[in-house]
Structure formats: C-alpha cells, structure tokens
Amino acid sequence: MRRMGPSHFTSAYGRRARPEFEVQLVASGWKGFRASEIDEVILACPPADVTRVCQSGVVAALLGYRQWDDAAQAVIAIWVGRLAGGHFLTPQLRAFGCSTANREKLALRLKSVFVSHIDGLLEGDAVQRCRKKLEVVEKEVADVKTAMKGRNALARYRALQEKVEGLNVQKNQIAKRLEEFQSAMLAVTSFLELSGEDSIESEAELFLLGDDQEPNWDRIHHVLLRECRRLQEGLPIYSCRRQILNHIHYRQ
Numbered sequence: 001m002r003r004m005g006p007s008h009f010t011s012a013y014g015r016r017a018r019p020e021f022e023v024q025l026v027a028s029g030w031k032g033f034r035a036s037e038i039d040e041v042i043l044a045c046p047p048a049d050v051t052r053v054c055q056s057g058v059v060a061a062l063l064g065y066r067q068w069d070d071a072a073q074a075v076i077a078i079w080v081g082r083l084a085g086g087h088f089l090t091p092q093l094r095a096f097g098c099s100t101a102n103r104e105k106l107a108l109r110l111k112s113v114f115v116s117h118i119d120g121l122l123e124g125d126a127v128q129r130c131r132k133k134l135e136v137v138e139k140e141v142a143d144v145k146t147a148m149k150g151r152n153a154l155a156r157y158r159a160l161q162e163k164v165e166g167l168n169v170q171k172n173q174i175a176k177r178l179e180e181f182q183s184a185m186l187a188v189t190s191f192l193e194l195s196g197e198d199s200i201e202s203e204a205e206l207f208l209l210g211d212d213q214e215p216n217w218d219r220i221h222h223v224l225l226r227e228c229r230r231l232q233e234g235l236p237i238y239s240c241r242r243q244i245l246n247h248i249h250y251r252q
Contacts, residue, residue: 019049019064021071022094025078027058028218037087044081045074060089068098072106079110082221083117090218107215111192114220118185121224126232130178137171174234181231188220 025041027033038053038061050064065071071093078091095103121127141164148160192215 018096019066020095020097021065021068022096023048023063023065023071023074023078024059024092024094025061025063025089026092027060028088028090033060033087033089037089041078041081041087041089044077046070046077048074068095068102071095072102072109075106076109076113079113079217083113110217111215114217115189115192118189118224121228122182122185124228126228127178127181130174130181130231134171134174134178137167137174141167141171177231177234181227184223184227188223191215192220 023045025038042048042051042053042061042063045063046065048063048070049066051061052064053061063071063074065074075091075093078089081087082089093106144160144164144167148157148164152160
C-alpha cells in the first residue's frame with residue numbers, strides 16, 4: 001500500500017475518476033494508533049478500488065469504493081473490529097451519490113452490531129466477576145449470621161454483628177454497581193432501538209449519544225468503554241451515578 005503525507009491526500013486519485021464512495025479511517029481524539037493496526041483494519045475490509053495510507057494527520061487512511069455495498073460492508077467491518085478491541089479508528093463514510101434509504105439501512109446494521117455487542121457486555125467477564133463477588137459476600141453474610149445464632153460472649157456477638165453490617169454495606173455497593181451498569185447499557189440499547197422509557201431516554205441524552213438521525217458512534221463506544229471500566233474499578237461513587245445524573249438533569 002502506498003503511504004503518503006497529508007499534502008498529497010486530497011489529490012489521492014490523481015487523474016483517475018474519484019470512486020463514488022470513500023471510507024476514511026480517522027484517528028480517535030482520545031486514542032492513538034499504530035501503523036500495523038491500519039494494515040489489519042484494511043485487510044478486514046472488502047478489497048478497495050483505491051487504497052491510500054497517510055503517514056501523519058488525523059486521517060490515517062482512505063478506502064475508495066465504486067460499489068455502495070462494499071463501502072457499507074467496510075464501515076461495518078471497521079466497527080466490528082473496533083468493538084472487539086482491535087483498534088480505535090473511526091470510519092467516516094463520504095458518499096458522493098448515496099440514497100437516503102441506503103444510509104438508513106447502514107445505520108440499522110450498525111445499530112444491530114452495537115446492540116449485539118452490548119448484549120455480550122451484559123454477560124461478559126466483568127459482569128460475571130461482579131456477580132461472583134456478590135455471591136461470595138452473600139454467603140459470608142449467611143455464615144456470619146449462622147455463627148451469631150450460637151453461644152457467643154457479648155464481645156464476640158458484637159464483633160460478628162459489626163462484621164455483618166460491614167458485609168451488608170459491601171454487598172449493597174456491589175449490587176448497586178451491577179444495577180447501574182445494567183441501567184447504562186439499557187439506556188444505550190433503548191436509544192439505539194428507539195424504545196426507551198422517558199427516564200431511560202433522559203439518561204441517554206445525558207450521555208450525549210447523538211440523535212435518532214445521526215448517532216455518534218464514536219461517543220457511544222466511548223460511553224460503553226467508560227461504563228465497563230467503572231464497573232471493573234468498583235468506585236463507590238459509581239453505585240449512585242444515576243442519582244447524580246438525574247440531579248444534574250433536573251437542575252438544567
């Protein structure tokens with residue numbers, strides 16, 4: 001693949017006819033990329049009629065297609081790879097002759113890809129670890145309560161009582177973190193499927209996910225990554241995130 005500087009990018013096609021559809025690989029503003037990632041992304045796409053790779057700039061590469069189906073499939077493939085953690089490049093489609101119907105079909109396909117990814121996150125490793133931790137704490141609470149029913153000195157009984165109280169706090173925090181994560185995923189899913197309740201839509205609006213006509217796919221992915229990270233880190237404030245968001249929303 002030919003690599004070129006940004007000054008040559010705008011004249012990438014030379015005297016040849018410009019392909020009707022361009023897929024630009026744009027570097028995310030919050031993540032960099034490696035040259036090897038660009039090659040891997042391009043290989044995952046349908047063979048382009050024209051391929052150009054930049055040496056610098058926010059546009060990492062350009063794929064030119066003469067057929068809409070190939071360009072649309074390239075966009076899908078790029079997002080599938082990104083959601084799988086392969087890269088952080090954003091596909092931007094420039095269509096010089098594209099019907100509204102085709103754009104709507106592509107948006108529906110992307111929504112399906114994202115919803116499927118969210119379904120996977122809801123049953124993913126982070127959620128399973130959280131559930132397992134909750135089960136462990138619940139069992140420990142039950143064991144301590146059983147010990148409290150035996151013959152205990154007053155000091156021993158009070159120590160067990162304090163332990164139960166501490167474990168219950170821990171249990172509630174874990175349960176709330178899991179609930180908040182599930183709520184966030186439901187908000188994004190409802191936004192994509194346009195079937196959310198008012199409260200869910202309000203939460204989605206606070207995430208700044210875009211609108212019905214033009215979802216901000218890069219922003220949506222960023223939100224998903226952030227929510228997964230917060231679940232894994234287990235910050236106490238995360239368990240009351242919805243209350244904070246609602247407070248901000250009603251004060252606006």
